[in-house]
Amino acid sequence: MEERGKKTLTILLALLVLVSLVGTITIISEFSGLGDNFIQEVGGKVNLHVNPLPYDQNGKVGLTVVRVETN
Amino acid sequence: MAEISDKILIALVIVAIGVSIFGTVSTVSRLSGLGSITGQPFTSTPTGTANVTVPERTYITLTVSNIDFGDLDPTANNDTTDDLPPPFALRNDGTVNVNVTIKATDIFTAAGAGNPSSYYQFASRVDESGSVVNITTDLTTSLTNMAATSNTTAKVVSRFKFPAANDQVFIDIGLTVPADESAGVKSSTVTLTATKA
Numbered sequence: 001m002e003e004r005g006k007k008t009l010t011i012l013l014a015l016l017v018l019v020s021l022v023g024t025i026t027i028i029s030e031f032s033g034l035g036d037n038f039i040q041e042v043g044g045k046v047n048l049h050v051n052p053l054p055y056d057q058n059g060k061v062g063l064t065v066v067r068v069e070t071n
Numbered sequence: 072m073a074e075i076s077d078k079i080l081i082a083l084v085i086v087a088i089g090v091s092i093f094g095t096v097s098t099v100s101r102l103s104g105l106g107s108i109t110g111q112p113f114t115s116t117p118t119g120t121a122n123v124t125v126p127e128r129t130y131i132t133l134t135v136s137n138i139d140f141g142d143l144d145p146t147a148n149n150d151t152t153d154d155l156p157p158p159f160a161l162r163n164d165g166t167v168n169v170n171v172t173i174k175a176t177d178i179f180t181a182a183g184a185g186n187p188s189s190y191y192q193f194a195s196r197v198d199e200s201g202s203v204v205n206i207t208t209d210l211t212t213s214l215t216n217m218a219a220t221s222n223t224t225a226k227v228v229s230r231f232k233f234p235a236a237n238d239q240v241f242i243d244i245g246l247t248v249p250a251d252e253s254a255g256v257k258s259s260t261v262t263l264t265a266t267k268a
Contacts, residue, residue, distance in 0.1 A: 006080065013083040017090055024094035038129045044159050044261040046178060046244055048140035052254035 130165035131231075131265040134239070143248050150214065150245030152194070159242035160198060161263060163233040168204070168268040173227040173242070174218040178259035181249035187216035191259070192245040195227050201237040204230035214245045223264070230268045 138156055140149055151158035163169055173193055177185045184190045192214040203209035209229045218225030228240050242263070 009080060010083065013080065013087055016087045017083065020087060020090040020094055024090065024097060027094070027098050038127075039264060039266050040129045040131060040165075041262055041264045042131055042133045042136070042161075044133050044136040044138070044242075044263070046138045046140070046175070046246075046259045046261060048178075048246060048248075048257050049142045050248055050252050050254050050257060051142050051144045053145055 125166055127167045127267060128165045129167060129169055129265050129267055130163075131169065131171065131263065132162045132164050133159055133263070134162050135160040138244055140246055143246065145248050145252055146250050148245065148247035150192075151241075151243045152196075152214075152245070158244065159261070159263075161228070161231075161240050161242055163202075163231050163238040163265075165233050165265070168233060169231050169265040170226065170268045171228040171231055172218075172223060172264045173225050173261065174220050174222050174264075175259050175261040176220055178246070178257050179249055179252050181252040184249045184252065186219040187222075189216055190247045190249055191217040193217050193227060193261075194243040194245070196241050196243065198239040198241050199237050202232050202240050203228060204232070210240070214243070220262070227263065231265075 135157055136159065138151060138159065140156060143149060149156075161171065175186060175191070175193075178191050179185075181190075194212060194214045195210045196212065197203060197206065197210070209231070211227050215225075227242060231240065232238055242261075244261075
């Protein structure tokens with residue numbers, strides 16, 4: 001076999017090895033999770049509004065002014 | 072460039088063949104575990120056998136995922152045990168019974184009101200009867216201090232069933248506003264994590 005042909009063949013074989021390795025690793029990693037005990041998370045929200053203080057007995061914001069008069 | 076010997080070429084061919092065989096065997100063995108469908112497509116006999124394996128899937132859904140307590144005054148409290156406001160509704164849509172843990176971000180900023188504290192609590196109860204194996208031991212029936220986000224073991228429901236007729240529970244939330252909590256909108260993200268029971 002001519003030397004140039006050998007070099008081309010060598011490169012092609014090296015590429016074949018590389019592609020095979022990458023393919024194998026990819027397939028194995030893709031399927032490695034199947035059948036495992038999956039953990040799943042879901043999220044919810046809790047909301048409220050805290051009223052400001054001070055507030056009066058009717059729930060209105062602000063101080064209730066009580067006027068006291070003495071004679 | 073130095074000459075490439077035939078030995079190197081032969082070695083590369085052997086390596087390539089080896090990797091290909093390894094890849095093929097690995098792939099076939101992985102795929103065969105998924106539940107194969109077998110038959111006899113080339114026979115003239117119109118019978119066959121189909122086998123399927125239902126995989127184990129852990130899948131839960133919050134059918135009610137938002138609780139709004141509206142306005143609350145400092146020191147006031149409210150909870151969802153009377154369905155006012157409605158609690159979280161959690162459904163097991165998977166193919167196995169699951170255990171569920173709960174954790175949440177802090178909702179209050181007052182000193183001492185971070186999770187876990189009595190200002191923010193949770194509990195659980197069945198919505199559809201028979202949704203857990205044992206109603207006494209698999210639920211958190213009394214309001215319990217909410218777990219911090221760093222906690223991954225606070226159980227809220229265990230052995231939560233998946234069959235559609237009995238696969239929904241309520242997650243109750245209780246709040247008490249600290250006396251020195253600042254006014255304004257408060258929010259917390261609750262995370263429920265399911266694993267196979």
